[in-house]
Amino acid sequence: MLSQTVEYALRAATYLATVPKQSRTVDQIAEVTHVPVAYLSKVLQQLVREEIVISRRGTGGGFMLARPPEKLRILEIVQAVDPIERITTCPLGLAAHGKRLCPLHRRLDNALAEMERAFAASTLAEILAEPTKSVPLCNFPAAATCR
Amino acid sequence: MLSQTVEYALRAATYLATVPKQSRTVDQIAEVTHVPVAYLSKVLQQLVREEIVISRRGTGGGFMLARPPEKLRILEIVQAVDPIERITTCPLGLAAHGKRLCPLHRRLDNALAEMERAFAASTLAEILAEPTKSVPLCNFPAAATCR
DNA sequence: GCATAACCGGATATTGACATCCGATTGAGG
DNA sequence: CCTCAATCGGATGTCAATATCCGGTTATGC
Numbered sequence: 001m002l003s004q005t006v007e008y009a010l011r012a013a014t015y016l017a018t019v020p021k022q023s024r025t026v027d028q029i030a031e032v033t034h035v036p037v038a039y040l041s042k043v044l045q046q047l048v049r050e051e052i053v054i055s056r057r058g059t060g061g062g063f064m065l066a067r068p069p070e071k072l073r074i075l076e077i078v079q080a081v082d083p084i085e086r087i088t089t090c091p092l093g094l095a096a097h098g099k100r101l102c103p104l105h106r107r108l109d110n111a112l113a114e115m116e117r118a119f120a121a122s123t124l125a126e127i128l129a130e131p132t133k134s135v136p137l138c139n140f141p142a143a144a145t146c147r
Numbered sequence: 148m149l150s151q152t153v154e155y156a157l158r159a160a161t162y163l164a165t166v167p168k169q170s171r172t173v174d175q176i177a178e179v180t181h182v183p184v185a186y187l188s189k190v191l192q193q194l195v196r197e198e199i200v201i202s203r204r205g206t207g208g209g210f211m212l213a214r215p216p217e218k219l220r221i222l223e224i225v226q227a228v229d230p231i232e233r234i235t236t237c238p239l240g241l242a243a244h245g246k247r248l249c250p251l252h253r254r255l256d257n258a259l260a261e262m263e264r265a266f267a268a269s270t271l272a273e274i275l276a277e278p279t280k281s282v283p284l285c286n287f288p289a290a291a292t293c294r
Numbered sequence: 295g296c297a298t299a300a301c302c303g304g305a306t307a308t309t310g311a312c313a314t315c316c317g318a319t320t321g322a323g324g
Numbered sequence: 325c326c327t328c329a330a331t332c333g334g335a336t337g338t339c340a341a342t343a344t345c346c347g348g349t350t351a352t353g354c
Contacts, residue, residue, distance in 0.1 A: 001148070001231055001259060004342065007238065014251050025300065034239050038344050045302070058351025059299045074254065082341095084148055091154060092181050103277040104161050107221065111265035112148060118258035130250040151312065172330065185314050192332070205321030206329045 008035045008043050009081045010074065013052065017069040017124035023054075023062035043081060050080035069128065075119035084119075086112050155182045155190050156228045157221065160199065161283050164216035164271035170201075170209035190228060197227035216275065222266035231266075233259050 011033035016024065026044065030037035044063050047053040054066045065072065078084065087101060087109040101109060158180035163171065173191065177184035191210050194200040201213045212219065225231065234248060234256040248256060274283055 001262070002255060007255075010251060010255075011239075027300095036343060039342065041301075042303095042343085048301095055301060056351075057299085057301045057349075060352065061300050061350090063301090092158075100279075102283045103274045103279055104157060104283050107265070107269055107274065108149060108154075108157070111262050114261045114265050115148070115258050118254070118261050122254055127250045127254065174330095183313060186312065188331075189313085189333095195331095202331060203321075204319075204329085204331045205323095207322065208320090208330050210331090 003082045005043055006078050006082045008033070008040060009047060009077050011035060012040060012044060012063075013047070013065070013072065013077050014124060014127060016053065016063065016065045017072070017128055020065055020069055023056060023060075023064040025062040029063065046081050047077070050076075052077060052080050065124075069125035070123055072124045073120055074122055074124075074127075075116060078119050084112055084116055086116075150229045152190055153225050153229045155180070155187060156194060156224050158182060159187060159191060159210075160194070160212070160219065160224050161271060161274060163200065163210065163212045164219070164275055165283070167212055167216055170203060170207075170211040172209040176210065193228050194224070197223075199224060199227050212271075216271035219271045220267055221269055221271075221274075222263060225266050231259055231263055233263075 012029050012035065015029055015032050026037055026041045029035070029044070030040045033040070035043075044053060044055070048055045048063070051066050052072065053063050055061070055063050087105050090101060091105060159176050159182065162176055162179050173184055173188045176182070176191070177187045180187070182190075191200060191202070195202045195210070198213050199219065201211050203209065203211070234252050237248060238252065
């Protein structure tokens with residue numbers, strides 16, 4: 001339902017949100033988030049292209065959030081790596097039918113709209129601020145006891 | 148986001164709901180729903196196993212809804228062919244962490260729960276009864292003008 | 295300006311979803 | 325009981341998502 005890529009991107013972004021304005025290397029991010037390092041590298045590159053994240057090469061380089069966590073919604077990260085495709089025209093491909101969806105597809109699209117709404121509802125900052133015994137990603141340095 | 152298989156299954160079920168208690172062959176269903184016939188056959192077999200649909204072989208056979216359309220929810224069809232996998236444990240695989248989800252995964256699971264709720268909200272009968280100019284699937288016999 | 299650190303981008307597996315094909319099986323009707 | 329209609333089940337093909345590898349490029353610090 002949710003792709004692995006989305007899951008990975010969200011883990012990485014959430015981790016970077018715990019260290020705002022600081023950069024981390026792919027290897028560091030991969031270790032904390034438990035994401036295959038080579039693939040994570042690709043995912044981060046997508047986030048760079050969508051200007052969610054900024055990259056710097058060379059010594060001391062790495063990846064860093066492009067904006068403060070208060071300004072980054074889950075939805076943006078989802079859309080960056082695996083966009084939710086709303087149903088805008090009849091999937092049976094009848095041009096004459098135009099933009100009107102039949103009741104079945106209207107409901108499917110409504111469900112997708114609910115997803116969007118849910119993902120748009122919170123920022124990375126809100127996720128980190130939430131009072132809980134479960135530290136985000138379960139395994140951040142701050143939650144070593146969680147291991 | 149929603150798999151092709153779900154889309155196909157819903158089209159087929161919606162069509163069968165327009166002719167309750169009657170059976171239709173794979174070829175008939177495929178033509179109306181614009182689904183590849185060979186693959187549709189597999190999808191229908193899944194629906195048979197999940198007791199959404201009943202099959203009969205031989206002359207005059209085919210597929211028929213196992214229940215009246217009032218008793219069949221979209222969610223059941225979704226779960227039959229491509230179940231929504233709720234997040235019940237931390238995806239980072241830390242056994243010690245138990246059942247508690249971190250704020251990130253709690254939100255993701257909440258979004259999935261919203262989907263379930265949306266899909267559970269309507270029956271096939273409701274879809275067909277809805278007053279609209281767009282006949283379900285856009286291209287049913289009853290809506291030949293839609294072609 | 296050289297060595298080193300780190301990302302970038304292209305080529306290449308691997309895997310599962312989607313799709314097809316066909317022989318085997320079952321049921322209806324004469 | 326024979327033929328035809330139709331589903332069933334297994335084998336196989338195709339393609340996009342996932343994942344890996346490595347040489348090229350850029351930046352830092354000495």
